[in-house]
Structures are given as structure tokens and as C-alpha cells.
Amino acid sequence: LQRPIPREWLLSGHRKLRKFDAKLIKDGLACLRPDNFKLTIVSRDLPGKWERR
Known part of the structure; x- marks a missing residue:
């Protein structure tokens, strides 16, 4: 379910540290x-050296 978030969080939601x-x-x-x-x-x-490109 969606939870309400503060307006200042609208762009980042709950994901931002x-x-x-x-x-x-x-x-x-x-x-x-x-x-x-x-x-x-x-x-x-x-x-450096990489196995794949």
C-alpha cells in the first residue's frame, strides 16, 4: 500500500538517505x-584489466 509522504520528499520518496x-x-x-x-x-x-568489455 502507498503511504503518504511529505511534499518535500515527492521527487525522492522514501528512497533517499x-x-x-x-x-x-x-x-x-x-x-x-x-x-x-x-x-x-x-x-x-x-x-585496468577486465575479463569482458
């Missing part, structure tokens, strides 16, 4: 694994 919390960031990053997320790098030059 409102305060820095190192523990929450670490907990969120701990959930990411190569099999459950996709990372896209967009660049004309790719520094």
Missing part, C-alpha cells in the same frame, strides 16, 4: 553478492 548511518550502509552492502545484483560501468576508457 536522510542521515548517514554507517551500520545501515554496511548491512546493506553485506547483502550484495555477484549472483544477486548487476553493476554497470559506463566509460570510454576502462582502466
Whole structure:
């Protein structure tokens, strides 16, 4: 269900970080694994050695 949000949050909704919390960031990053997320790098030059382009 949708929840009402303050007018100043209309563009970002509940997704924007409102305060820095190192523990929450670490907990969120701990959930990411190569099999459950996709990372896209967009660049004309790719520094270093990469298996795929």
C-alpha cells in the first residue's frame, strides 16, 4: 500500500538517505553478492584489466 509522504520528499520518496548511518550502509552492502545484483560501468576508457568489455 502507498503511504503518504511529505511534499518535500515527492521527487525522492522514501528512497533517499536522510542521515548517514554507517551500520545501515554496511548491512546493506553485506547483502550484495555477484549472483544477486548487476553493476554497470559506463566509460570510454576502462582502466585496468577486465575479463569482458
